[in-house]
Amino acid sequence: MQNVTAAGLGIGDDYPPRIMGVLNVSEESPYDPSVFDDPGEAAAYVDDELIGEGADIVDVGLESANKRFDVLSAEQELDRLDTAVETLHSTSGDAVWSIETRYAEVAEAALDRGFDMVNDIAGFADPEMPEVCREYDVAVAKMASPPDLTKPGAVRATPWAERRSAEWAERADYVDQVYEALKQNGLTDKTIVDPAFGGWAEDQTLEDDRETFRRLREFRGLDRPMLVSINRKNFLRSIADRSTEEALPVSLAATSMAVERGAHVIRTHDVAETRDAALVGDAFARERGRSGPGRDAGDLTVEELDVTTPAEAARHFERLGVTDADPAVAVSRLYAVSGLNESTRKRLRAAAEATGCRFLLAEDGGRGFLCGSAAALAALADRTDVPRPLAGTLPGGGAEKR
Numbered sequence: 001m002q003n004v005t006a007a008g009l010g011i012g013d014d015y016p017p018r019i020m021g022v023l024n025v026s027e028e029s030p031y032d033p034s035v036f037d038d039p040g041e042a043a044a045y046v047d048d049e050l051i052g053e054g055a056d057i058v059d060v061g062l063e064s065a066n067k068r069f070d071v072l073s074a075e076q077e078l079d080r081l082d083t084a085v086e087t088l089h090s091t092s093g094d095a096v097w098s099i100e101t102r103y104a105e106v107a108e109a110a111l112d113r114g115f116d117m118v119n120d121i122a123g124f125a126d127p128e129m130p131e132v133c134r135e136y137d138v139a140v141a142k143m144a145s146p147p148d149l150t151k152p153g154a155v156r157a158t159p160w161a162e163r164r165s166a167e168w169a170e171r172a173d174y175v176d177q178v179y180e181a182l183k184q185n186g187l188t189d190k191t192i193v194d195p196a197f198g199g200w201a202e203d204q205t206l207e208d209d210r211e212t213f214r215r216l217r218e219f220r221g222l223d224r225p226m227l228v229s230i231n232r233k234n235f236l237r238s239i240a241d242r243s244t245e246e247a248l249p250v251s252l253a254a255t256s257m258a259v260e261r262g263a264h265v266i267r268t269h270d271v272a273e274t275r276d277a278a279l280v281g282d283a284f285a286r287e288r289g290r291s292g293p294g295r296d297a298g299d300l301t302v303e304e305l306d307v308t309t310p311a312e313a314a315r316h317f318e319r320l321g322v323t324d325a326d327p328a329v330a331v332s333r334l335y336a337v338s339g340l341n342e343s344t345r346k347r348l349r350a351a352a353e354a355t356g357c358r359f360l361l362a363e364d365g366g367r368g369f370l371c372g373s374a375a376a377l378a379a380l381a382d383r384t385d386v387p388r389p390l391a392g393t394l395p396g397g398g399a400e401k402r
Contacts, residue, residue: 001303002223004190006139007096007116009056011192012225013288017259017278020098020227020267021046021055025083026063039083043090051093053272057265059098059119060084062106071150074103081106085113098141102149104128111136121145121152124185133188141227141265143194144181153200155181174208175215179222179315187224192265194227195219199234209235213254216261217306221315228258229267231274248273256281262306307331310374310395328375328395337390338367347385355379 003012011018023046024035036042050058062080063072081099088097099110102122107129111118117138123145124130133140145151146158155177160169164180172180182193195216197209213235219226230236232247240250248270255266255274259281268274292301307313313327340348345361348370352359357372357380372380374395380386381394 001220001225002189004139004192004225006057006098006190009096011139011264013264013290015264017263017282018056018265019054019271019275019278020057020059020265021050021053021095021271022059022061022267022269023050023084023087024061024064025080025087026061036087037083039086039090042083042087046087046091046095047093050271051091051095054275055095055271057096057098057117059100059267060087060115061100074105077101077103077106078109081109081113084110085115088114102126102129102152104132108132108136111138117141119143122149123147123152123181125149125152127185130186130188133190137190139190139192140188141192141194142182142187144178144196145200146181147184151201153196153198154204155196156201156203158184173211175212175218178212179218182219182222187222192225192227193219193222194229197228197230197233197235206235206238209233213258215309215311216258216263217308217312218315220262220306221312221319223319225264226262227265227267228263230254230258231266231268231270252277256284260285326375328378329373331374332371333374333377333395334369334371335390335393336367337370340366340368344387348387348390351380351383351386355383 001013003010003014005011009018023042025037025042026035036045046058062077062084084099096116097114098117098119099107099115100119100121101107101110102120102125104126107118118129118133118140120129120140121143123142125145125147126149129140143153144155145153146155148157151157155174158177158181160172160177163184178195195212197212231251232244236250236254237244237247242250251270252273255277258266259278266274266278286306288306289304290302305316307316307330310327310331313330317325317327345365349359352370355372356376357370359368359370361368378395381391381396
C-alpha cells in the first residue's frame with residue numbers, strides 16, 4: 001500500500017487512522033452544527049469541536065453537495081473562499097486544512113492562500129485538477145464520480161458503454177462502476193480514494209452503499225489510502241431505523257468496521273466519538289506482514305495483502321497486469337464438517353486429494369475439517385461424488401459470491 005503525506009501528515013497502512021472533521025461555509029448545507037458564515041465563530045468551532053476533539057484534517061466545504069441544490073460555479077465558490085481562508089488563519093490548533101471543491105481554479109486559489117490538500121468530490125472531472133495537485137505536491141482525495149462536474153458521486157451517470165465497452169457495461173455491477181470511476185483520469189502519487197457513500201443520485205440505492213461497504217477491501221487494489229464518509233449516512237440509519245440525530249451509534253459501529261477493512265481516513269461531524277471508534281477498529285485489525293527498504297536490509301519489498309475473496313485478489317492482479325492466474329487460488333477457506341459415516345469419509349477424502357483440498361478427520365471419525373483454496377473447493381463442489389449439502393456450501397463454478 002502506497003502511503004501518502006499531506007503537509008507532513010502520514011496517511012496509509014504505516015500510520016494510525018486519520019480523522020477528517022467537517023466545516024461548512026455554505027448556508028445551504030444540511031447539517032447545522034457544522035455550518036458557519038462568520039470566520040470568528042467558525043474558527044472557535046474548529047479549535048474546540050474539531051481540532052480540540054482530535055481531528056487531524058479540517059475539510060472545508062464551500063457549497064452543499066446535496067443534489068437538491070443548484071451547483072455553484074467556480075466564481076461563486078471563489079466568492080466564499082475568503083471566509084474559509086480567514087477561518088484558517090484565525091485558528092490556533094494544528095491540523096491539515098483541506099478544501100472541498102470540484103474546480104481546479106478554486107483548488108489552486110485555496111492552496112495559494114494556505115490550504116494543504118484538496119478534496120475533489122467530482123473525481124477529476126475537471127481535467128486540470130490532477131495537474132494542479134501535482135504542481136503543488138499536495139494530497140488529494142478523489143471521490144468516485146462520472147466525468148461531469150455537475151454530477152458528483154452519480155457513478156451510474158457515466159456513459160460506460162462509451163468509456164469502456166458495451167460488454168463491460170452489461171456485466172459490471174455498481175461496485176465495479178465505483179472502482180472504475182476512481183481509475184478514470186488517473187491517480188496522482190498523493191491521491192486518496194473515496195468510494196462515494198451517500199445518496200449522490202436518485203438511482204443510487206441503500207443496497208448500493210451496503211454492497212460497497214461489504215466489499216470495501218477491494219478498493220485497496222488501487223494501491224492508495226482510502227477515505228470513507230459514512231457519518232450518519234442513510235444506508236446505516238435505515239438498518240436501525242434511526243433519524244440523523246439518533247444515528248451516531250450506527251456510524252461508530254461502521255467506523256470501526258471500515259478501519260478494520262482498510263480505511264485510512266474517516267470524514268465526520270462527530271470527531272471525538274469517531275476517533276475512538278477508529279482507534280478500536282485499528283487496534284483489532286489483522287496485522288499484515290511487511291518488509292522492505294526501511295524495515296529490513298536490501299531492496300526486496302514484501303507486503304501481505306488483506307484478501308478474503310477472489311474479487312479482492314482480482315483487483316490486485318489487475319493492478320499489476322496479472323491476467324494468467326485464477327484469483328480464486330489466492331484465497332483459502334476452512335469448513336467444519338460433521339455427520340460423517342464411513343462411506344462419506346472415504347469418498348470425501350478421495351475427492352479432496354483429487355482436487356488439491358485437504359480433509360482432516362477428527363478422532364471420533366464423525367467430524368473433521370475441509371480446507372483449500374477457493375478454486376480447489378469449487379472444483380470439489382463440481383464433483384458428483386461429493387455430498388450435495390456440502391457441495392452447496394462451497395464456492396461454485398470457480399468463483400464465489402462477492
